[in-house]
Amino acid sequence: MEKVVIDGIEIFLSQPDDVPMVWVGQDELVTQLLAAWVIINDDDLPLNPRLVGKPGVGKTTLAYHAGRSMDKPVYLFQATMDTRPEDLIISPVISEGGKIRYMASSVVSAMIKGGIAVIDEGNRMSEKSWASLAPLLDSRRYVESIVAGIKIKAHPDFRLCTTMNDDASTFELPDYIHSRLQPQIFIDFPEREEELQILKANLPFADEEILEYVVDFLQAAHDANERYSVRDGINVARYALKRIFKEGGTSSKEEAFERMRDASAMILDPAAAGYFEDLFEDDDDE
Numbered sequence: 001m002e003k004v005v006i007d008g009i010e011i012f013l014s015q016p017d018d019v020p021m022v023w024v025g026q027d028e029l030v031t032q033l034l035a036a037w038v039i040i041n042d043d044d045l046p047l048n049p050r051l052v053g054k055p056g057v058g059k060t061t062l063a064y065h066a067g068r069s070m071d072k073p074v075y076l077f078q079a080t081m082d083t084r085p086e087d088l089i090i091s092p093v094i095s096e097g098g099k100i101r102y103m104a105s106s107v108v109s110a111m112i113k114g115g116i117a118v119i120d121e122g123n124r125m126s127e128k129s130w131a132s133l134a135p136l137l138d139s140r141r142y143v144e145s146i147v148a149g150i151k152i153k154a155h156p157d158f159r160l161c162t163t164m165n166d167d168a169s170t171f172e173l174p175d176y177i178h179s180r181l182q183p184q185i186f187i188d189f190p191e192r193e194e195e196l197q198i199l200k201a202n203l204p205f206a207d208e209e210i211l212e213y214v215v216d217f218l219q220a221a222h223d224a225n226e227r228y229s230v231r232d233g234i235n236v237a238r239y240a241l242k243r244i245f246k247e248g249g250t251s252s253k254e255e256a257f258e259r260m261r262d263a264s265a266m267i268l269d270p271a272a273a274g275y276f277e278d279l280f281e282d283d284d285d286e
Helices: 025-034 058-070 106-113 126-132 193-200 208-223 231-246 251-268 270-285
Strands: 003-007 009-012 049-054 074-080 090-094 100-104 116-119 142-145 149-152 158-163 183-187
Touching: 025 058, 025 183, 049 058, 058 074, 058 116, 058 158, 074 106, 100 106, 106 116, 106 142, 106 149, 193 208, 193 231, 208 231, 208 251, 208 270, 231 251, 251 270
Parallel strands: 009 100, 049 158, 049 183, 074 116, 116 158
Antiparallel strands: 003 009, 090 100, 142 149
């Protein structure tokens, strides 16, 4: 485990994340995020964007992809309602021999290594926790660990963004935090062709016809203002394909539809299954 010494205190670092996240299409969103992180000259500072959208539209994937495209290590931090300030900075743990070991969070590890920190679902975190990051998000660019009794300065290459779901089950953050999390980049559902490419990238083993039906389901749901996302579509297709595989394949298009309808009801809700029933009826009419 890598460690550094800051003001005489030994700090153990977290490892960056290496996960199979694939971002497809929507290049403009990548450009918007990378622009927020640009440094124009020595007097400039990077911004700390927040990526906002419905659950499952790829906010975390976008942030991870953008960070990796810069050839930087990416550190993901999952925020929850129980996240404490020390969880974001440094936590003491008891090591062998009863000694205290100071463990840096993924955010602080990114600060030290000059990586990218992605705080996922940031508006599930309380103001108290965000307040501990306030000096990091402005020109001061440091955090203070009360536990270890040190200040930690961010590496010049350090970048940060947060993702936020646009649902109601979150904390309302105060203006002084929102003003530090700019710009706001809104991520909406992809267009049909991009959605199909995302499905293909995540389900390379799936039959083309199955993926076409799933995209038709998603597009119909989007038109009806449902919150079903491409992630939901991937899960529906994946489970339907597992059922088909377990049963030794299907003998008809109708059976494949039934598996997708059943999967959508089990993974999402009965209303989702209704979309597949409508698609099957429309397909039969043609």
